[in-house]
Amino acid sequence: MMGGTPVHIRPMKARDLDRVCEIEEEIFPCPWSRTSFENELAADKCAFPWVVEKNGDVVGYLVSWLVEDELHVGNIAVAPSLQGAGVGRELFAHCLGTAVERGVTRATLEVRVSNTRAIALYESHGFIPVALRKGYYSDTGEDALVMLKTIPSRDEAD
Ligand SMILES: CC(C)(COP(=O)(O)OP(=O)(O)OC[C@H]1O[C@@H](n2cnc3c(N)ncnc32)[C@H](O)[C@@H]1OP(=O)(O)O)[C@@H](O)C(=O)NCCC(=O)NCCS
Numbered sequence: 001m002m003g004g005t006p007v008h009i010r011p012m013k014a015r016d017l018d019r020v021c022e023i024e025e026e027i028f029p030c031p032w033s034r035t036s037f038e039n040e041l042a043a044d045k046c047a048f049p050w051v052v053e054k055n056g057d058v059v060g061y062l063v064s065w066l067v068e069d070e071l072h073v074g075n076i077a078v079a080p081s082l083q084g085a086g087v088g089r090e091l092f093a094h095c096l097g098t099a100v101e102r103g104v105t106r107a108t109l110e111v112r113v114s115n116t117r118a119i120a121l122y123e124s125h126g127f128i129p130v131a132l133r134k135g136y137y138s139d140t141g142e143d144a145l146v147m148l149k150t151i152p153s154r155d156e157a158d
Pocket residue numbers: 027075076077078079082083084085086087088089090110111112115116117118120121124
């Protein structure tokens with residue numbers, strides 16, 4: 001738990017989308033559309049979208065997918081005024097912990113090579129760089145770093 005008011009992490013709901021889209025548009029040069037988030041809410045078989053609240057307000061979110069035993073993190077963001085205060089770390093740890101409870105053995109994500117803050121967060125959770133996707137981001141042509149975390153299955157861990 002971070003200092004000050006504790007955060008509350010829960011599944012994303014349709015009522016969160018105004019605030020989620022506001023944060024998304026404030027942060028990202030190529031923001032996800034509202035329809036993209038709506039699709040995540042509808043894709044209940046594999047999509048796990050989360051929000052994090054502080055003092056009852058949505059201050060961040062994370063979209064992930066669970067396919068078989070693999071977790072893929074597609075999006076994570078924290079409102080600019082609260083970045084650097086531990087909210088992203090709690091949200092990321094929550095998503096990972098829930099996936100591990102469900103038997104995930106690998107987790108993957110892509111991140112801009114210049115995003116040192118996010119890369120540091122992922123590395124501190126045991127993700128390692130495994131590949132580079134050249135020119136992956138269409139806005140700047142920046143490369144994406146593909147990161148992977150392997151998690152021993154419960155059978156292997158016993
Ligand atoms: C990336 C992001 C989700 C992290 O959330 P956050 O709440 O700001 O991060 P936290 O305060 O929980 O810090 C997590 C880790 O990030 C790193 N970090 C945080 N602030 C940092 C800074 N100013 N400089 C460098 N690294 C920093 C550290 O490794 C930190 O770990 P620590 O707590 O052991 O120091 C958030 O900064 C964000 O929304 N950024 C813009 C959107 C984005 O880049 N999303 C990721 C796309 S892949």
